[in-house]
Amino acid sequence: MLTTVVGSYPALTQEPSSLNDKISAFMGSYDPYQSALELAVQDQVKAGVDLISDGQVRGDMLEIFARSIPGMVVEDRTPKILGKIRPTTHPIGASDLMLAMKTAQKISPDFKNRQQLLSGNKFNEKFKGIKGIVTGPTTLVLSSRIEGFYKKDKKEKAIIDLAEALKKEVGYLKDAGASVIQIDEPFLSTGMADMATAKKAVGIIAKDLDVPLSMHVCGDVADVLGDLLKFEVDIVDCEFAGIPANLDALKKQNLENKKIGLGCIDTKTERVEETEEVLNLIKMGIEIVGEDNMILDPDCGMRKLSRDAAFSKLKKMKEAVKWLS
Ligand SMILES: [Zn+2]
Secondary structure (H helix, E strand, O other): OOEEOOOOOOOOOOOOOOHHHHHHHHHOOOOHHHHHHHHHHHHHHHHOOOEEOOOOOOOOOOHHHHOOOOOEEEEOOEEEEOOOOOOOOOOOOHHHHHHHHHHHHHHOOOOOOOOOOEEOOEEOOOOOEEEEEEEOHHHHHHOOEEOOOOOOOOOHHHHHHHHHHHHHHHHHHHHOOOOEEEEEOHHHHOOOOOHHHHHHHHHHHHOOOOOOEEEEOOOOOOOOHHHHOOOOOOEEEEEOOOOOHHHHHHHOOOOOOOEEEEEEEOOOOOOOOOHHHHHHHHHHHHHHHOHHHEEEEEOOOOOOOOHHHHHHHHHHHHHHHHHHO
16 A cells, blocks of 8 residues: 655755855855755655655645745745735745655655556556655635735635636646645634635646545545545545544545545654554554555654654655555
């Protein structure tokens, strides 16, 4: 069974230590996040994760996009919408994705760009690749303060414009080698989002996309899972370790034509699970959705965990998969 991550990893930036780095720092071109990205990728590959991310080490899921998309800014760490949202003229995450792939390939040459995740209706068990991640248009707009152009009580227009902008970024990520695109939409479980607009926005990104599309929604999805499964995505990814009620909700759904990303590691605690715990949860998932329809990952991003806990948890997930076979 394939494993992945939701995306973020502890960002351990480093001061320049080598002479080369010190010279770069003096010239103003030292990138403190490069080593954090490399560590995040190395840990994922060493833990045995099949579909890796670049670790999203450069900032939280909102600011990474809000500071680059025309019409948006970040002020006092708050994303704001000041004008009409337009597509970027340059990629946001493509160079990190390429660096992540290069880092992975140094450890395992099995990692390749644009790998086929699904063969027919099944996951390709030999898959080793990378995903491109964008924060969902609904989540990004609902987390931003609207100070211009869009009426505050009419957020739909901003969400649709943002979907168009993110579609362009998705194209860049795909060209950079992403085998899968993931949209992070945690706001869809909060009850604050308009589902019809959210679905339309994801549909804009999905249109003509020729790699599998996954949508990550953390939180309690019991009331919205039926709606989420109607979105134009191949994989719906939710947290099942930290929120057992989500598993009951899953039992009641029609899962035809959808794959499930089964969050099987609790990312809200540093405690590393016992292998049996993870294995039991995976077995319950298999009973509901079937082995061929599942990919495993931690519940959510691991940004807030210590590196030790994050790495141990990824290894634990892989160990549970080994016990399974
Ligand atoms: Zn999440």
